[in-house]
Amino acid sequence: MLEGTVVGKRAVVAAAVVLASLVVLSGCGGDVTPLPVTPPTSRLLPHGAPVVAAPLDFTAFYNESCLALTPEQRSELGLTEGHPEARRPGAECTYAVVGEDGDHLVDIWFAKTGLVDEYEANAAGVYRRWGPRDFDGYPGVVLDGELKGTRAVIGLSDTTTVHVWCRDQAARPDAGACGLVARIAPAVLATVRAAQ
Numbered sequence: 001m002l003e004g005t006v007v008g009k010r011a012v013v014a015a016a017v018v019l020a021s022l023v024v025l026s027g028c029g030g031d032v033t034p035l036p037v038t039p040p041t042s043r044l045l046p047h048g049a050p051v052v053a054a055p056l057d058f059t060a061f062y063n064e065s066c067l068a069l070t071p072e073q074r075s076e077l078g079l080t081e082g083h084p085e086a087r088r089p090g091a092e093c094t095y096a097v098v099g100e101d102g103d104h105l106v107d108i109w110f111a112k113t114g115l116v117d118e119y120e121a122n123a124a125g126v127y128r129r130w131g132p133r134d135f136d137g138y139p140g141v142v143l144d145g146e147l148k149g150t151r152a153v154i155g156l157s158d159t160t161t162v163h164v165w166c167r168d169q170a171a172r173p174d175a176g177a178c179g180l181v182a183r184i185a186p187a188v189l190a191t192v193r194a195a196q
Contacts, residue, residue: 045158047119050132050139055157056192058110066093068108068162073187079106097180106180107165108188115139115155135189142181152185162188 043051061068066082074081078098085092085107097104118141122130129144133152140154149167156162166180 045114045116045119047116047123049115049119050155052115052139052155052157054137055160056138056196058156058160058162058192060195061162061192062110062112063091065091065108065110068093068110068188068191069095069184070191073191077184077187079184082108085109103168104180105167106184107163107167108184109163110156111161111163112159113161114157114159115141115153115161116158118143118153118161136186138189140185150181152181154185154189156192162192164188 045051066084069077069079069082071081074095079095080098082093082095085094088109092107092109095106095108097106121127122141122143127143129142129150131142133140133142135152135154138154138156140152142150142152144150149165151163151165154162154164162185164181164185166184
């Protein structure tokens, strides 16, 4: 009896999270697709974070994050060649959006932290905009808690993630960052998957 009650509560909580993400992410336009409702029988991690069903190894990218996008992908996305970020050489790569005079930057980094950390931060009220999203079969979130811009975090395993942060140096609110991050994050995931 108790087991049925717990499963029922999980289904209600999962449905509420999806509904909230639809409302919260409406400002991102049509590019953001929320995750489907988590089936009641699925195992959840702490704070309701989803499990990564098919983990990916990111070892080749952890200290070489500028390899996350191929030259062809950069060209298609309208990004310059990436440069290692001075504060975390190799571990973080910064790209500029072509034709934006450095106003729009994209940072990509790989982290040895899972989606649990993001779900915990959201539960604590850290992010002003938040929504679960499916990236080609991998769980992730699109969030906005930075000073400027929007960030996508994709779970590569239960304990590792890749972050794609689109930021606007001119501090214009949102300024298309949601659409940009929604295009770049799947490209990064495709590169990691191709390296398996």
